[in-house]
Amino acid sequence: KQEVTQIPAALSVPEGENLVLNCSFTDSAIYNLQWFRQDPGKGLTSLLLIQSSQREQTSGRLNASLDKSSGRSTLYIAASQPGDSATYLCAVRSGGSYIPTFGRGTSLIVHP
Amino acid sequence: GAVVSQHPSWVICKSGTSVKIECRSLDFQATTMFWYRQFPKQSLMLMATSNEGSKATYEQGVEKDKFLINHASLTLSTLTVTSAHPEDSSFYICSATGLESTDTQYFGPGTRLTVL
Numbered sequence: 717k718q719e720v721t722q723i724p725a726a727l728s729v730p731e732g733e734n735l736v737l738n739c740s741f742t743d744s745a746i747y748n749l750q751w752f753r754q755d756p757g758k759g760l761t762s763l764l765l766i767q768s769s770q771r772e773q774t775s776g777r778l779n780a781s782l783d784k785s786s787g788r789s790t791l792y793i794a795a796s797q798p799g800d801s802a803t804y805l806c807a808v809r810s811g812g813s814y815i816p817t818f819g820r821g822t823s824l825i826v827h828p
Numbered sequence: 829g830a831v832v833s834q835h836p837s838w839v840i841c842k843s844g845t846s847v848k849i850e851c852r853s854l855d856f857q858a859t860t861m862f863w864y865r866q867f868p869k870q871s872l873m874l875m876a877t878s879n880e881g882s883k884a885t886y887e888q889g890v891e892k893d894k895f896l897i898n899h900a901s902l903t904l905s906t907l908t909v910t911s912a913h914p915e916d917s918s919f920y921i922c923s924a925t926g927l928e929s930t931d932t933q934y935f936g937p938g939t940r941l942t943v944l
Contacts, residue, residue, distance in 0.1 A: 720871075750932075759834075759921055759937035760872075805871070814925070815862070816933070818871040 718743045718810045722819035729796055729826055737791040737822045739806030744784045750816065751780050751791050752805040760805065764791070768811075796826045831855055832924050834936035841912055842944055849907045849939045851922030857902035858924035862933065863895075866919040878905050912943045 719742045729735055739749070748767045752760040764773045764780040766789070772781040779792040793800060803823045807816035831854040841847050851861055860879050864872040876892075878884040878899035886892045894916075896908040905924075909916055919940050923933040 752935075757919070757938070757940060759832075760923075760935040762932065762935075765932060814860070815874055815877065820869070820871045823869075 718746075718808055718817040720806055720808050720817050720819040722804075722806055722822050724822060725820065726823040727825070729824075731796060731798060731826055731828050733796050733826075734792070734794050735796055735824075737793070737804050737806075737824070739789040739791070739808075739819055741787045741789075741808045741817075743810055744787050745811045746784060747809045747811045747813070749780075749782055749789050749809070750807045751778075751789075752807060754803045754805055754821065756803075763804075793824075796824075798826050798828055800824060800826050830926065830932075830934045832858075832922065832934045832936040834920075834922055834939050836939060837937060838940040838942075840942045840944065843913055844911055846908055846910045847912055847941060849909075849920055849922075849941075851905045851907070851924070851936050853903045853924045853926070853934070856924075856926040856934075858905075858926060859902065860925045861899055861905040862923045863897060863905075863907050864921045864923070866921060866938075872921060875907075909941065912941070914943045917941055917943045 721740045723738045750765045751763040766782045777794040782789045803821040805821045806819040809816040835850045863875045875890045876884045876886045884897035899905040921938040923935045
């Protein structure tokens with residue numbers, strides 16, 4: 717059974733810092749991995765989707781990397797802004813299943 | 829594109845009543861819809877998977893008679909919480925995958941249910 721862990725659970729940084737959010741998974745036979753953003757009381761917004769054959773994906777100030785062999789993914793946020801404050805969820809879809817397993821998320825606060 | 833809506837966005841009801849939550853894919857046909865439940869500071873837990881025109885597949889531990897799911901068309905799925913109790917209070921989120929690709933799930937904005 718796939719298990720997904722996100723560290724840290726919470727993070728508070730001043731505006732402008734570059735930061736890294738971590739996601740680890742137990743079963744390396746994955747189909748893809750996806751990073752989501754969730755604002756309080758809201759649904760999920762997809763940020764980046766990395767297929768199992770890819771090593772990284774980039775969108776604006778966001779960069780996600782994937783290392784299947786070590787069971788890890790990182791989400792790098794450059795030059796953080798207060799608007800980046802949200803919970804970031806990592807979801808791993810294992811091979812043979814179309815249902816992703818979610819981590820508990822990292823709650824990020826970027827203060828001015 | 830690929831927008832999923834939910835209605836209502838929040839609902840408060842008395843214990844013992846039933847509540848229906850709608851999930852719609854607005855600009856694509858959803859072959860499969862998923863219903864999740866999320867408790868505060870917890871991850872999303874899959875409740876059930878539904879395919880249009882067939883019975884939903886429930887995850888272990890989810891009472892199918894309590895959480896009724898109907899997927900009557902390629903753009904609409906409903907979740908009915910029957911005889912709701914305070915412990916059913918939670919954030920319910922649906923997602924959908926389209927005909928073109930099952931790689932990506934598109935999520936709705938969620939429904940906050942509070943049972944008094």
